[in-house]
Amino acid sequence: MSPILSVKDATKRYSTPEGGTITALDGVSLDVQQNEFVTLLGPSGCGKTTLLRTISGFEDLEGGSIEIDGTPVTHLPPHRRPVNTVFQRYALFPHLTIARNVAYSLEVAGLKRAEIGSRVGEMLELVGLGGFGDRKINQLSGGQQQRVALARSLVARPKILLLDEPLSALDKNLRQKMQQELKTLQEEVGIAFVFVTHDQEEALTMSDRVAVLSDGKIQQFGTPEELYRRPRNEFVARFLGAGNLLGATVSERKEAGAIAILESGQVAHLPSTDAARGERIKLLIRPEDVRMDSTRDAGALRFEGTVKQVLFVGTDYIVHVESDDGVELKATLRPRAEDRGGVTAPGARITLFVQHEALHPVTSAKVA
Ligand SMILES: Nc1ncnc2c1ncn2[C@@H]1O[C@H](COP(=O)(O)OP(=O)(O)OP(=O)(O)O)[C@@H](O)[C@H]1O
Ligand SMILES: [Mg+2]
Known part of the structure; x- marks a missing residue:
């Protein structure tokens, strides 16, 4: 099966105000399979957001290439790429209802009213907010707002959903609940998720595979068990608990x-x-x-x-x-x-x- 996302040798530099350059991505290669839940894990500043932004097209690469579902997208603008992003701060429209927030991208795309209505209703059901459509954003809890942000990103039926630390604003209990919901949702909609976190426990529990990043490089890419049991180096070993x-x-x-x-x-x-x-x-x-216990451990x-x-x-x-x-x-x-x-x-x-x-x-x- 060909990968839904293929990043090859991606390199991205930023110039600093002091006149220097930062290499935010240094030859990153990453394949994500259809329906796969992949997490980018690493400390602050290692390049996680930059990698998501180059996949979504908000940043250009200096080197390397990106393919989505077999089509080169390296030079396509964001709106021509079949991906959507859920940000840490959900950036919902506070003055609009839930339904209008979710409908927004479909309205911009000029879909028919009836079609928009049915797709929005379907999405709200999926994220457990059926019947809440007429409520305003500022009448919702943090977890509910998070669900609206998810519904809004999924309604346009992207092939890949990018999620940049979407749970970091939530308290611990709600965060754990949303982790489970997000995983269930991903299995239901059956699309690939590329999820960013710097929380190792979150990465291990949610992902099919995890890419550990440091200084713009992938240190190791594998299943949670592989990374935990057989880390390639000390950095990965320490980062995973x-x-x-x-x-x-x-x-x-x-x-x-x-x-x-x-x-x-x-x-x-x-x-x-x-x-x-x-x-x-x-x-x-x-x-x-x-x-x-010594009895089992002779030798x-x-x-x-x-x-x-x-x-x-x-x-x-x-x-x-x-x-x-x-x-x-x-x-x-x-x-x-x-x-x-x-x-x-x-x-x-x-x-x-x-x-x-x-x-x-x-x-x-x-x-x-
Ligand atoms: N627009 C920019 N201009 C200059 N440097 C930038 C810019 N955006 C990011 N950087 C730098 O690139 C590096 C990678 O940043 P990035 O935002 O990708 O990190 P991150 O892994 O998402 O970190 P965090 O966990 O803190 O969100 C950092 O050193 C950052 O300071
Ligand atoms: Mg970031």
Whole structure:
């Protein structure tokens, strides 16, 4: 199946008021499949909005090309591209009713009244605002306004919907509710979404694939599981959530994996790595892969140490431990029923275990 969106080697520079230039996009290539939910994730200033704006045609590229549904659009103006954008600030018309807000682009396009009426009604039903059409925008909650913005962007039946941090203005509960609704809506309308966020949890829960950006470059593009379990480098590993990164040196190569010596002296068997003998690497260990239970973990790495801090986060405890050989480890521990009083307390002695299979080597080098 050919991709609905194909960005090839996109480069975009801005000149600064001081007379310099910023490379906002530095050779970005990205394919999005039909019906796919793709998220652009990265820190402020990494180029997320710029990439959306070049796809929608509000910014020109200095280099590279963009195709939508097999048609080159690199030099087409925004209104000739079959995409629409939902912005962070929804930019709704406050003095118009919901129905008129949603109808606006169809009115501009000169569609017949009856056609507009039925399409607007259909859209409002889809976003759960059926029967609210005559209300004014300023009579709506934040979540309802967000739904109007979605309806307005979808009513023109774009092939791709671009969403630039559309949920960032909402409080946490509403945001989570809208995440689910948005995902359901995307599945119902069956078009590709390119969604921008700098919230890693949001990216992981909503997306089919995530592109992690830094300094105008894609560091890694893959499924949420791939990025979380097998990040390509330290930047991706850190950006996708809490983890332990332990320094190590590769001492011996095996057919697929390698043996590495941790700074604390333990011998680690790495299931797979490209790292060469003598190379210094970091080993990623996700906190949920650190265990207190030794019976299942014969042969696992073992860390004896002292509990520094215990944080209760609902279902689990996050326990910070400093091992006797100087390794700091963060572990997510789930108390058994008999431990309801708490798994452990600061100052307590503890032994932690990590399976060799849970070690994932990462390089510190970013994609250049
Ligand atoms: N019109 C402009 N003129 C000059 N520089 C710009 C312009 N727009 C963006 N930039 C710069 O380009 C880089 C990428 O900006 P962009 O808006 O794409 O970042 P972003 O990833 O969307 O960030 P945020 O998460 O803060 O929205 C930044 O360094 C920014 O300062
Ligand atoms: Mg932005």
